[in-house]
Amino acid sequence: MAANAEHLKALVRAHAEANDDLFYSVALQVAAKSARQGQGKFAVELRELVETAQQKQSRASSRNAATPVVQPRGELTSLLTAGYPDTQLDDMTLDAGLRASLDRVLHEQRQRARLERFGFTPVHRILLSGPPGTGKSMTAAALAGELKLPLFTIRLDGLISRFMGETAAKLRLVFDAVAQTRAVYLFDEFDALGAERAAGNDVGEARRILNSFLLFLDEAPSESLVVAGTNHHQLLDRALFRRFDMIATYGPPTPEQAVEVMRRRLAGMDTGTVRWDAVTDSASGLSHAELVKAAEAAAKRAILAGRDVVDEQLLLEALSERHASHHA
Known part of the structure; x- marks a missing residue:
């Protein structure tokens, strides 16, 4: 009963402060608590009421202004x-x-x-x-x-x-x-x-x-x-x-996953000359994040040299540098 009383007080406070987000959140807590207590039908009906109200509010907001961003207060x-x-x-x-x-x-x-x-x-x-x-x-x-x-x-x-x-x-x-x-x-x-x-x-x-x-x-x-x-x-x-x-x-990437990580990051570059099976040994032991950093380093060097091609040598050099920094 104490929990229900607290919910009621929270609902009144939310209404008094015109805080719709808090009002709906407390209502959803009541629904979840009711579901756990076996009141499934009431929980579903209350949740549907909240979701319908939120959808109406969202449509009204989208017509009048951008959806507000929730920030910590x-x-x-x-x-x-x-x-x-x-x-x-x-x-x-x-x-x-x-x-x-x-x-x-x-x-x-x-x-x-x-x-x-x-x-x-x-x-x-x-x-x-x-x-x-x-x-x-x-x-x-x-x-x-x-x-x-x-x-x-x-x-x-x-x-x-x-x-x-x-x-x-x-x-x-x-x-x-x-x-x-x-x-x-x-x-x-x-x-x-x-x-x-x-x-x-x-x-x-x-x-x-x-x-x-x-x-x-x-x-x-x-x-x-x-x-x-x-x-x-x-x-x-x-x-x-x-x-x-x-x-x-989570674990380190497999050779196939390592290639996929690098290819994803280099999707905007020409990597047609890279023999990916020749790169996997150099990629071994590096995490997903380190592979992304190596791909980015190779791409930036190519771009600053006036090219949009990342070749195998550039990629191998970048991977070697990541290994060196990894073990430093």
Whole structure:
């Protein structure tokens, strides 16, 4: 009953402040809670009412002005950054199994009303694990782009170091935003928060922060996507893994994927003379991001030399330089 009372008070406040986004967000929270309690028909009807009202408002806005951009306000401005990516999954070079998992996330999010009719929620808590430069942050951007949602990024290492002693309270502010504003929320550098509680250098504050995050994550509504990115999954507390609906693992590109990454980035250049099978050995050991940097370096050298042709030698030199900087 207390939760219902809080929802009612939030609805009244939103109405008094003429804050339509907050009003609709709270109504959707009520729908999600009702679905979890087995009131599927009411949940679907309430969601349909909200979506119909939002569509009418969107059509009116498109006739009168550009759609307003949601930006963090108040204390949130120091906790997260906002972006509006147009990235799509098709822009990425992904393993077939990983692509299928991400397609499932999108499908469930787009069909969440149907799932909630039967008391289920879509995948909305995702852990992305893998070495730097393998596409974790780009995946969050692609999910936001595909769903036409804002992308809010929270750098946890900075949040913890800047607000030690207040981190749990700051996390509460972020998760309040998760409930109020539908978006993709990327918790970057997740290792800073999720380090094993049994670690020898653990302190009481770190334990409290992690426990708070686990509680907030459990309560996160399914309208928003909470995405955590880690380079070191082996450092994470075991309790974290079972809190996520899906864990996606990223690795270095295969030779075929390495060629696809470079060809994508060089799509505007003439690469007709490149023997791609002769380039794969030099590409081995580099991440997706490093391959993109090598392709860009080769392209810029060609352009500044007055040519639109990237030949094999230019590409091999750029790859060699990336290896040298990689091991420096």
